[in-house]
Amino acid sequence: MIFFTEPLYLFGLVGLAIPLLIHLWNQKKGKSIQIGSVRWLRGIESKKAKRLQLSQWWLLLLRCLILVLLSFIISSPFTNWFFSKPENLVKLALVDPQIHQEDTIKAKLVELKKEGFDIRWLSQGFPTIETPPKKDRIINYWSLLKEIDIKKHWRPDTIHVIGRSLIKNFRGKRPKFSFHVNWHLLFSEGNDRQLIELQSAGLDSLKAVFSNSSKNGTFISQQKYATLEKDQLLENANAGQMESPIKKRDWADSVVVVHSLEFEEDAQLIIAGFRAVSRYTGHSLVLNKVLEKDFIKEEIQGEGKGLVLLLEKPLKYELSMENNPFVLLYNKGKEDYGLKELIKHSPENGVNYFNLTRRLNSDSEILPSELPVAESLLVNFFTLRDAENRVHKLDQRGIDIQQVKGINKGLSKVLTGEGNKPKSLYPFLWVLMVILLTLERFVAVGKTI
Amino acid sequence: MPMLTNQELLKPELLQTVEGLELIAKEILSAYRSGPHPGKLKGAGAEFSQYRSYQWGDDLRQMDWKLYARSDRFYIREAETDSQVTVHFIIDLSLSMSHESRGLSKLNYSRGLTAALAYLALGQGDRILFSALNSQENILKPPLEGRGRLSEFLYELSEIKCEGKWPEEMGEFLADKETANSKQMIVFLSDLYEEKAEISKFLKNAQASAHEVIVFHLMGGNELTFDFPSNPEFVDLETGEKIQLDTSSYKAVYIEKMKKELGLLQDQMANLGVHYQLVNMDQPISDCLEGFIQSRNY
Numbered sequence: 001m002i003f004f005t006e007p008l009y010l011f012g013l014v015g016l017a018i019p020l021l022i023h024l025w026n027q028k029k030g031k032s033i034q035i036g037s038v039r040w041l042r043g044i045e046s047k048k049a050k051r052l053q054l055s056q057w058w059l060l061l062l063r064c065l066i067l068v069l070l071s072f073i074i075s076s077p078f079t080n081w082f083f084s085k086p087e088n089l090v091k092l093a094l095v096d097p098q099i100h101q102e103d104t105i106k107a108k109l110v111e112l113k114k115e116g117f118d119i120r121w122l123s124q125g126f127p128t129i130e131t132p133p134k135k136d137r138i139i140n141y142w143s144l145l146k147e148i149d150i151k152k153h154w155r156p157d158t159i160h161v162i163g164r165s166l167i168k169n170f171r172g173k174r175p176k177f178s179f180h181v182n183w184h185l186l187f188s189e190g191n192d193r194q195l196i197e198l199q200s201a202g203l204d205s206l207k208a209v210f211s212n213s214s215k216n217g218t219f220i221s222q223q224k225y226a227t228l229e230k231d232q233l234l235e236n237a238n239a240g241q242m243e244s245p246i247k248k249r250d251w252a253d254s255v256v257v258v259h260s261l262e263f264e265e266d267a268q269l270i271i272a273g274f275r276a277v278s279r280y281t282g283h284s285l286v287l288n289k290v291l292e293k294d295f296i297k298e299e300i301q302g303e304g305k306g307l308v309l310l311l312e313k314p315l316k317y318e319l320s321m322e323n324n325p326f327v328l329l330y331n332k333g334k335e336d337y338g339l340k341e342l343i344k345h346s347p348e349n350g351v352n353y354f355n356l357t358r359r360l361n362s363d364s365e366i367l368p369s370e371l372p373v374a375e376s377l378l379v380n381f382f383t384l385r386d387a388e389n390r391v392h393k394l395d396q397r398g399i400d401i402q403q404v405k406g407i408n409k410g411l412s413k414v415l416t417g418e419g420n421k422p423k424s425l426y427p428f429l430w431v432l433m434v435i436l437l438t439l440e441r442f443v444a445v446g447k448t449i
Numbered sequence: 450m451p452m453l454t455n456q457e458l459l460k461p462e463l464l465q466t467v468e469g470l471e472l473i474a475k476e477i478l479s480a481y482r483s484g485p486h487p488g489k490l491k492g493a494g495a496e497f498s499q500y501r502s503y504q505w506g507d508d509l510r511q512m513d514w515k516l517y518a519r520s521d522r523f524y525i526r527e528a529e530t531d532s533q534v535t536v537h538f539i540i541d542l543s544l545s546m547s548h549e550s551r552g553l554s555k556l557n558y559s560r561g562l563t564a565a566l567a568y569l570a571l572g573q574g575d576r577i578l579f580s581a582l583n584s585q586e587n588i589l590k591p592p593l594e595g596r597g598r599l600s601e602f603l604y605e606l607s608e609i610k611c612e613g614k615w616p617e618e619m620g621e622f623l624a625d626k627e628t629a630n631s632k633q634m635i636v637f638l639s640d641l642y643e644e645k646a647e648i649s650k651f652l653k654n655a656q657a658s659a660h661e662v663i664v665f666h667l668m669g670g671n672e673l674t675f676d677f678p679s680n681p682e683f684v685d686l687e688t689g690e691k692i693q694l695d696t697s698s699y700k701a702v703y704i705e706k707m708k709k710e711l712g713l714l715q716d717q718m719a720n721l722g723v724h725y726q727l728v729n730m731d732q733p734i735s736d737c738l739e740g741f742i743q744s745r746n747y
Contacts, residue, residue, distance in 0.1 A: 030680035030693075036548030036555070036672070037642040038685040040707050041692045044699050052698065447698065 002425070004075040012071035019063040023056070055447040062440040069436065073429050078422040091115070092156045094122035094144075096163035097133030099186055105162060108184065112160070122163060138393065140171045149177055158182055167397045170404065183404055188215060194394045196220070196387050198244045204228040206246065209282075209384070213396035220384070220391070222282035251382050252306030252325040254286035258295045263310035263330070265361035270308055270328075273373035280374075281382055306381060310356070322350065326381050330356040342376040354380060453480075455734050456553050459561040470564040470603040477565035481735040500524040506597015508572070527574075534632045534745065535576040535592055537659070538563050541639030541648075542583035543614045544687045548640065550669025550730050558667060558730050559638040560606050565734070566636060566741055567603075571596050573745075579605045584613035614687055615639075617647050619654065633659040634745065640667050641714060642687070652721055662723040663744055666714070670731030673707070675700045 004010065035041075093112050099105050109129070112119055120126040121133050122144055141163060148154065158180040163169060165185040191214040199222075201207040206225040211218060226235045255274050259267040271287050278285040292311060307321060308328040321327050327350065328343065336344065336357040346355045360373065384391065458476055463469030503512065503523035511525045540546075540563060546555045567577050576592045579602055588609070593602055635655050641648055641664075655662050671677055675696060682693045711727070718725035726740045 026680070030678060030682060033677055033681045033683055034548070034686050035683045036545035036640050036669070036686055038683050038688075038690055038692050039642070040703060040710065041683055041694055044694065044702050044706065052695070 002077055002079045003422075004072075004077050006074070006076045009075040010071055012074065013068060015071070016064055016067055019060060019067065023060045027056075052447060055443055058443050059440065059447075062436055062443065066433065066436050066440065069429060069433050073426065073433065077425040077429065079425055080422050090154045090156050091117040092154060092158075093117045093119045093160040093162065094126065095119060095129065096122045096139065096141075096169070097135050098139075099162070099164055100129075100133060102186065105186070108162060117160070122161065138168055141169050142172050142175055145177060145181065146175045149175075149179075155179075160184060164188075165398045165401065165404070166395070167399045168392065168395050170399050174403070183401070185401065185404070187398060188396060190214065192394065192396050193221075195244060196384070196390055196394075198225060198246045200246060200248045208244075209387075211391045211394045213394055215396065215398040218391070218395050218397055220281050247387075249384075250325055251283060252285070253304040254288065255306040255308065256288045256290060257308040257310065258290050258292060259308075259310040260292045260312045262312060263361075266310050266330070266356075266359060267308075269360045269373055270310075270377075273377045276374035277378045277382055280378065283382065322352070324352060326352050326354060328354045328356055330359075335359070342372060343380045345380070455558065455561075455730065455732075456551060458734065459553060459557050461557060464557050464560045465607050467600050467603040467607060470560065470607055471568070471599065473561050474564040474568035474603075477561065477735050477738070478569060480733065481565075481738045484733075484735055499527050501527050504595065506595045508596055533575060534570075534634050535578060536566070536570045536745075537578040537580065537633060537635045538567065539635060539637045539655075540581040540609065541615060541637075542581045542586075542609055542611050543642070544583075544611050545614075545640050545642045546667075547611045547686055548669055548672070550671045553730055555640055555667045555669065555730065556609070556611055558728075558734070559665075560609075561734055562638065562665065562728075562737055563606055563636075564603060565738065567606075568599060569738070569742070570745075571599055571602075575745075577602055581605075581609045582616055582619075583611070584616045586612075587616070615643060615647050615651075617645065619651050632661075634661045634663070635659045636663045636665070636741065638665045638667060649717065649721075652718075652723055656721050656723055661744060662721075663741060664718060664723050664725045665737065665740075666725060666727045668727060668729060670729055673729055675703045675707075 095105070095109065100109070109119060119129045121129060121131070122141065123134055123139055124144075126144075126148075141161065145159070145161070148156070148159070156179050160182045162184040163186070165187050191212060193210050193212050196209045196211050199207050199209055201224070205227040208223050208225040210221045210223065212221055224236050226233050228234075255271075257267045257270055267289050271289055274285055274287055277283075278287075303323050303325070305324055306326050306328075307324050309315070310330045312332060314331075329346075329349075334355065336355075342357055342360075344355045344357055346353045453476070458473060460469075463473055500513065500516065501524065503525050507525050511527075513524050513526050516522075516524045540556075540559050542556070546559070548555050563579075567579075570577050571594070574594075576594045578592045579588070579590045581588045588605065590602075590605055593599075637652070637655065639648065643649065652662065652664065677683075677696045679697050680693075680695050682691055684691050715725060715727075724740065724744055726737065728737055
């Protein structure tokens with residue numbers, strides 16, 4: 001039995017009418033021409049008439065065959081006549097080592113074992129479940145499953161995957177597999193709050209930075225941990241006992257945006273971006289937007305004051321800005337649309353100098369929304385360097401099950417789950433197509449010889 | 450002035466009137482003179498031979514006015530050309546002569562060519578004879594002399610039509626001539642398509658009875674290059690036989706066959722001792738005059 005997974009393309013067979021029509025059109029008797037004498041025309045045809053007539057029919061047949069073949073190929077044909085050998089009629093189940101301690105999972109594993117499944121860890125090399133699991137890295141399910149496809153240790157029909165439904169485990173585009181996947185995914189409803197680090201806040205206090213992660217999102221929160229008062233460390237009652245190295249982050253506490261009239265829109269967008277960052281990090285920021293003409297230079301001196309300058313012409317006077325945590329400039333004429341990043345570090349002007357690579361108003365090529373701006377500001381001015389990995393590990397955002405299952409395409413439509421994988425007719429048909437094409441060319445050229 | 454193509458020159462409406470034919474003849478000659486050719490046409494009257502009294506229709510350029518002044522009578526100077534030649538034009542009127550190449554039929558081409566040659570010959574003082582033959586009728590007109598008689602010639606030329614085939618029996622056609630004294634030149638225009646060697650027989654007789662025979666073998670451009678639309682049905686003009694052929698596939702075979710036949714024909718003509726000229730109707734008509742002028746030693 002031959003069957004097609006995309007049978008609608010068989011409507012292409014309607015195109016068979018085209019060569020038939022062309023053939024009939026050519027066969028039609030041409031115009032009558034009166035000639036002085038046909039003596040030189042006699043005898044020419046009888047040599048080759050029969051051969052020519054025959055080759056015309058061959059050509060027609062070949063061309064029709066080619067069209068039919070094309071239609072078949074596009075309709076994705078499979079056949080049940082030859083199976084790929086079901087020697088590896090394996091029942092395979094893969095478990096994410098991160099979750100094997102869960103009770104529900106343990107129960108499921110016992111169940112699967114009873115049914116005769118070959119249970120392995122969903123990690124590099126796919127060791128059997130008897131060996132101790134390795135829990136260190138965050139695994140990417142897609143790449144691991146793809147490995148099975150590539151390395152062909154087994155040729156399973158269906159694989160059961162027991163894992164978590166977190167976005168971080170499904171990195172990248174969903175690949176096409178040559179087997180069915182049965183997903184058994186854990187969904188978490190809870191909200192996980194974990195300490196990332198302790199930061200010094202000013203000269204006399206400590207704050208704790210937490211990552212809060214749930215199915216829907218991850219964000220960072222901060223809480224006052226302890227204050228030093230008169231040589232005594234007063235801990236915050238709600239904080240609880242925590243152990244962590246203390247980090248000093250030189251984040252700005254306030255931001256002043258100085259702009260000329262033309263940059264009103266850009267300034268507003270940047271302020272909004274800082275506000276979003278402040279919300280996300282839990283770090284309070286005092287934001288100020290000032291027109292150039294109202295600008296008093298004394299206002300920006302001092303530590304902890306981030307500075308953003310959006311000016312048409314550079315300032316007439318020199319400002320000493322080495323103590324500011326950052327200075328973000330927009331230089332007319334120094335736009336760099338080639339860069340993907342909005343903000344670029346420009347150490348040649350000073351250690352804390354940054355360049356805004358493009359305008360942020362409605363005229364600019366990319367229509368900026370709040371998020372890319374906030375992201376750039378966060379990444380450049382409010383980094384959690386070294387701690388980012390830990391945030392990533394604590395990330396609990398969940399994936400939508402539909403994204404995981406994907407749309408049934410191609411081969412997955414025909415897998416029956418009984419270990420009989422239909423064989424694709426593609427290679428066979430393509431070879432046939434090439435043969436027919438060369439044959440057609442030979443006959444077409446040969447008839448004029 | 451740019452040269453007119455044959456199609457433009459030999460317009461059917463002109464070819465059917467005497468005035469038109471004369472116009473065409475003059476055009477062709479002027480085209481010939483403006484083209485490259487070895488030597489110049491010697492004007493008539495290179496050397497003075499004798500005076501002859503003026504006859505109506507004689508060329509006024511040959512009038513000796515000084516003599517008129519002296520004698521009050523009109524006299525023509527006759528030139529010492531070679532002894533007068535009678536040019537006998539014979540046109541093949543079989544149906545195959547209606548073959549057209551680019552809209553120009555072989556018959557019309559012959560009309561134009563004959564008109565020009567006749568004009569030339571009369572201008573040189575020769576006598577011209579007009580004949581046209583097919584199986585249905587023979588036309589033979591009395592010889593004409595002097596430019597004034599051109600119209601009569603051209604009239605006959607304008608009236609001819611194609612019919613039937615080349616006559617099998619020519620009989621006494623070439624025999625009775627009042628031209629025993631003067632040289633005779635036969636100019637034969639045909640497509641040389643014969644079934645039973647009737648033309649060859651004719652030519653043999655012609656060669657025997659005349660001093661010189663020029664054969665203009667008229668071939669259409671499309672016959673020589675096999676330039677026909679693809680997949681036509683060919684109909685023989687004389688016999689009505691039909692053959693269908695795919696022109697694109699057989700071009701090479703046809704041309705090879707044709708070349709062979711033409712070669713045989715040329716050998717045959719050479720053997721007969723006739724002056725043979727293959728005419729491609731797509732080439733400018735004034736090129737044909739070359740052969741004639743050289744043979745005639747104008």
